[in-house]
Amino acid sequence: ATQAGGLARPVRAQPAPGGEPPRLALLIGNRDYPEGEDLPPIHKNVRDLRTVLEQRGFEVSQGLDLDQAAARAATATFAAKVRAAPPDATVLFYFSGHGAQVDAENLLVSARVNPKARPETLVRSSLALTRDVMGELPVRPRGLTMAVIDACRTSLRDVASGEGLNQVEAPAGSLIAFATGAGRPAIAPADENRKTFYTASLVKLLESASDEISFSDLFRLVKLDVQNVMLNHPLPLLRQFAQFPFIAENTQVTRRLAPLPPEAAAAPPEARFASRDEAADWAALEAAVWPSDIAQLATDFLKNHPKSRLAGSAEVARAGATEAMQILRRRDVRLFRTAFQATNELPAAELVKAGRGDKDAAARLARIYGRDGARFDASRYEGWLQYAAALGNGIASYELALHYRRVGQPLLAAQYESRARELGYTPPPSLDNTRK
Template identity: 30%
Template sequence: MSALSRLCFAGFVLPGLSLPGFCLTVFAALGIGPASAETRVALVIGNGAYVSTAQLPNPSHDAEDVANSLKRSGFEVIQGVDLRQADMQDLTIRFARAASRADVAIFYYSGHAMQYNGVNYLMPVDAALTDEADLKRFVRVDDIVNDLQQAKNLRILVLDSCRDNPLADMLKRSATRAASVGRGLSKVEAPRGTIVSFSTQSGQVAADGAGRNSPYTTAFLKHIEEPHEIGDIFRDISSDVYDASGKTQLPELSLSIIGKFYLNGPVSVTIAPAAPQGPPRADPCASAEAHWKAADTIGTGGAFEDHLARFSSCSFASLAKARIEGLKQKVALAPATGESKTFDGKTFDGRWDVTVNCVGAGKALGYTRALSGTVANGVFHAEDLDQRTNSTLVIDGQIPADGKTTLTARGLTGPSAYTINNSAPGSPYAYTIDAQFERTRGSGKRNEARACNLVFVKR
């Protein structure tokens, strides 16, 4: 309960004002109310104990910690861990009913998810996926977004679920018609009054993390209870994940909110003397909307900064800040100014050191492996034989002029503890790597089965 709420409920009365009239007037003027006046609901799900695909160790911890955090912020929390299909449907129905009478609604999910033909799906722990018909057993993210829209003031969708899902590859192979099964999740544009936050960019895969919580949820828990404006909180979450991942994992963030919202904002009351009567002053925000439309059409940082300078206290200021922040993030990810993205045919020729770092997945342990490679006339080849375990890894491919390529990796497994399916030592395996080479460095990500990052350094 806020200090103002306690003051009203304690029976404090100003001279000449009745208690009910004073409290209702101040609450209405500030757009706030006592704790019971604003209804906040949340559905928090953590799925990790999967039956037909890789298990995830963190979602149960993520869900427990997020639920406790939201309860401290005044939310009525519906919580579920390791939900089967029927249980997941029951909780989403309960949440839809709760959101219809709520002022603020949050949906948080940690676990496996996937996209198919541009539609995102959340996976119950008992779901199998032999063909596209099995997707009816999953929960559509679009349906969750529709349920959130029933809340009156603020809606938040958080998906910490862009982990590598081997079942997506199975579906890709078994599809009976032309279909798109992409990596990660498909982008979701936030409807008005909504914040959408994914743990990484659309089409990318996020790390599950080696600690109690995933990297994204660690940042979420750090910031969500802070007394800051909600848009700033989610920008801080994105920034933390980006920095903590060595600038390899950037959360997808879409905000479509007008005005400022606080989950735990400070409450202050100032009773000012009445202003002297005089001619009405011009509304400083009267032309804000027209200026915003012009700035949004131009779309440059200078245009958005000009809007902020002119209309810093008006309705579109938050959107201008979000656009500026988005442009800054794009600049951070872009190659340095003047750096050519097109090279001649022998730019990459020479000897290269390759480091493969694979995080733990389910019961499989993580590992790091170093290889020596060469590039000759744009043809890449690297290989390694571990004499202790007789495991092998060979990486081959062609590097085009722009440095962007897909490499193929193949080899024989080592100890079973490091393999996804507890494969016997000496079992053959293969996967592909999306890579980007610069003049003396490069980076890559494994596409199938588990999350692995590769670093290439020219000697």
Template identity: 30%
Template sequence: MHRTAIGFLLALTVSLGLFMNRAQAEARLALVVGNGNYTEVTPLDNPVNDAELMADTLRKVGFEVTLVTDSSQHEMITAISRFGSRLRAAGEDATGLFYYAGHGVQSFGTNFLLPVDIELQDAADLSLVGVPAQAVLRQMFSARNRTNIVILDACRNNPFVAIPDLSDNGLAEMKAPRGTFLAYSTAPGDIALDGAGGNSPFTEALARHLPTPGMSVETLFREVRVDVLKDTGNQQTPWDTSSLTVDFQFVPAKAPSAEEVELRQIWDTVKLSQDPLQVLLFLRAHPDSRYAGEARELLTVLMEKEAQPVVSAEAPPQPASEPAAPQTSERDMIETARREGTASAYQIYLDAYPNGAFTELARLELQTILNKEQSADPVTNQPPPEEAPVAAQQPSTDQDQKGPPAVIAFNAPLAMGDPEIASRSISELITGSPKYPPIEGLPEAVWKDKTCAACHHWEQANLCDQAKTYVADKSRAVAKEHPYGGAFKNALRLWAEQGCP
């Protein structure tokens, strides 16, 4: 691995270690309340289930959770007070979270959470028997910690519609104190659904998305809103408001593996080269990587540039020997092939434009599709059909037909193939220039006098891995598809069979 890659990995490891140490030092405290077994108003089926689901989800992402269910007014007030004390003691880096599922109502713009023992005959008594939602915000804000999250899955219905001055539906929108994220299961003044299953649509969606690595709290609740709208037929729209000053994530993004880091560095190098050959070789080596789509887009642009005729400013224009710029019909056909992603679509393009601007891209995609289809059938294990495009076949020589030497060594002459190949070792050849185009029809300016090792990132270890693939498919090893011809490819196969000495 390059020194830059090693340095990057070391820096990444140190950063992750510092992050983990800091994450361990930052307390995550949650108070989860679920009230459903009301004695004097309409009971609710799901709030206790919702609270238990949320408590379990929060524990899995590192929260220390206090779960309170079917609580009286005294029990709710006591739990909220203790939660505030613990949050104040945890320090400014702590994260506090309060979740409530159950009945909630508003009166004169003030929201109240209802304990299960509530009894109410007059709206004026609501503040005496309910629990003001502002009391929760006040306790959390008093801690002066950096991040607080309040989630209210309330407003299932209004149990006091018959009481004058309590006919408003849903909750009123509250102002979020600095450093607070406020989330409601539905829009202000609307009613949330309790849910036909074991959980409310809001809490079920929240528990599903909350463990997603690298998702900010704002993005999380946007995804929840999309799911709830879909699940309720647009009857319920979750709402949120924020005064956060940090980018909070319930689960930090996963650190990239060493392989992912190395692949990213390879792709960055290939992309900066603006060399269509290197992009083609990258796609051949990593056809299903996360960078394959970007690589195909870049290859299209580079191949189009290769197709443009070069006109000298010092001489009058000459008849173009290179293919003309692609016409609209050719662009449309290659875009159709890329969109469909089928072998037949790419073959149609190649039949129509055998020397077109995107011919090499089409051949690469077609060969990739055929290779996938072939590898999916382990019984036949046959090479691609004869009509499929293959690399240019070079005429055989007498040397190609000679028997191989007893031992193929990395640093010893091959002693097989034509004289130029036979007199050189593998280690010498991979630092030289190819004899034939790596891909049929590739312009000489792209591959001629290039270094094979630079294109393939060759070294003894990964070249041995590549050579081992020829051992299982001897029928293709002798075909002259390699830039050094079939004899060299056959030599690599024999070298791999002998353990790559």
């Protein structure tokens, strides 16, 4: 049932089997925009995503076509529910509608506000992702908080260079997924009976992926699926504007997609592995940190266990490690195998992620070697930031630019500042070198 103002009462999901921590979700979908900016697929996005999330054990609240006051109220109510939940709860916030960027801040544009309005109007009339969403939700390192932003448009006319949302870093315990890369537009079909490209992939994989897949790997599978669908689309314009989803992650726990659907919940759960060999091969893959080792182990795992319930995770590991291998061969990335060896200062989990091409883990490892880190080492600091930037971390690229400026290397500083902007990162005015 839908309440006045577009808010729908949550439907309490069936308790997850096996003592699963509670799962909570808030979905906001804004279709109603003026002057030809309406987004027909948005309500279907919310309907279909809600259905599959409830099947995955989430208690879902939703709001459609919310103005700023209603969106803030819905977010505040949801945040209070999260604070009242156990600290290991799994939480998902989803927004689909128009997005904008003003002074490096990502805005989720409220219903009935023109997304092309003046910046001051957008700021007054929108949710700010950092302040009003991530800032409202409690930091929960023992839990998992996910924010999914499918900000899109139905027309690609008059697309400005660099238009789109800004890169962000996720708070501890969080994953933030954007439907497209920073500074790039996301396209939506002008058809209320179809979903946007990103949400279509998300719903499809939530329905079909193995229960053993982690949410972290799920979003990487969605990223690969969106890229594949759009790069192979029959319309040349959509291939030209193919979306490359962006993920910012700083999670410290792993959550599987389980629980099983209700009709399967009463059945005995399948063994995670079909054989001891599969279990041993997976353990070896999970422990590997050097990208070439990961890529080979993942390839072998998929060859030897093609029907494994963890095949999707192996595909994600192989794709990330393959990209990492290519980057580590570049002359502008001075990071070697010794950097991936565990020490007391380096969290093993971060090394595992970095070896799979996690740009955010690479940046966090760099900061361990920075001036304020546990173990100052300028060479390692630069190497890890170079690696993070090459993986697509615009914030790391800008941090490296500031470092090179401090140590008197203006050419390198300019190079990495330019690279940061190419990656879609706009520094806040207080950090912007060009304004000083």
